[in-house]
Every structure is written in C-alpha cells, then in structure tokens.
Amino acid sequence: MALATFSVRMDESLKRQFDALCSDFGMNATTAFNVFARAVVRERRIPFEIQASDDITRQDGMQAFMALRAQAKENGVQDLTLEEINEEIRKSRYGEETE
Incomplete structure (x- = not known):
C-alpha cells in the first residue's frame, strides 16, 4: 500500500500537549491520527460527539x-x-x- 503525507496545522501548545499524551499512550501523533482516520472510515462517522459549548x-x-x-x-x-x-x-x- 502506498503511503501519503497528511499535514496538519495546529497551535504549538496544543501540539506539545497532544505529543505528550500520545507518548503516554505508547504511540506518536502519526499513529494517533491513523487510529482516528481508521475509526472514522470504519464507523462512517466522527467517533465522538461534536457540539457547541x-x-x-x-x-x-x-x-x-x-x-x-x-x-x-x-x-x-x-x-x-x-x-x-x-x-x-x-x-x-x-x-x-x-x-
């Protein structure tokens, strides 16, 4: 399977927090985004609720x-x-x- 690059822009502080949390889970950000993408494709929906505060x-x-x-x-x-x-x-x- 061919690989593609996916670039995401986000707040620097959020990225640091996300990277640290992913590390706690034993993965990197790339793996976490792949897990998310697979869940979206498999379930055909965003796997969590999105709503206004x-x-x-x-x-x-x-x-x-x-x-x-x-x-x-x-x-x-x-x-x-x-x-x-x-x-x-x-x-x-x-x-x-x-x-």
Missing part, C-alpha cells in the same frame, strides 16, 4: 431573548399577561384577526 448556547439564547424583549417594547406589548399572550397565540393559530 454551553456558554455559546446561553449567550446566543440571551441575545435572542433580549432582541425579542426590545421588539415587544417597540410594539407596546411588553406588559401582556400570560392569558393575553395565550389569546394572541390562539388567534394566530386559527387565523383570527388580532386587535
């Missing part, structure tokens, strides 16, 4: 909430009660005109 999710959620809050204030509906909100939702669902 909770901090980003919370920040995005808070920004969306604050934007909705500002929009409600602009439209003069920031003080609606829960019953009034539910009535607006009901009217919207059933195609009724809102006042």
Whole structure:
C-alpha cells in the first residue's frame, strides 16, 4: 500500500500537549491520527460527539431573548399577561384577526 503525507496545522501548545499524551499512550501523533482516520472510515462517522459549548448556547439564547424583549417594547406589548399572550397565540393559530 502506498503511503501519503497528511499535514496538519495546529497551535504549538496544543501540539506539545497532544505529543505528550500520545507518548503516554505508547504511540506518536502519526499513529494517533491513523487510529482516528481508521475509526472514522470504519464507523462512517466522527467517533465522538461534536457540539457547541454551553456558554455559546446561553449567550446566543440571551441575545435572542433580549432582541425579542426590545421588539415587544417597540410594539407596546411588553406588559401582556400570560392569558393575553395565550389569546394572541390562539388567534394566530386559527387565523383570527388580532386587535
């Protein structure tokens, strides 16, 4: 089987940490990347979950909430009660005109 070169750029500190950990496992970085590549091909997926951190999710959620809050204030509906909100939702669902 012919070999190919695969070059990866990464933060120098991360590389040092990765190399040290691979050494603890008894392998080098090349072997670790080969193990990863074989797992991806075999399983036909990334063999671990990739997701955004909770901090980003919370920040995005808070920004969306604050934007909705500002929009409600602009439209003069920031003080609606829960019953009034539910009535607006009901009217919207059933195609009724809102006042």
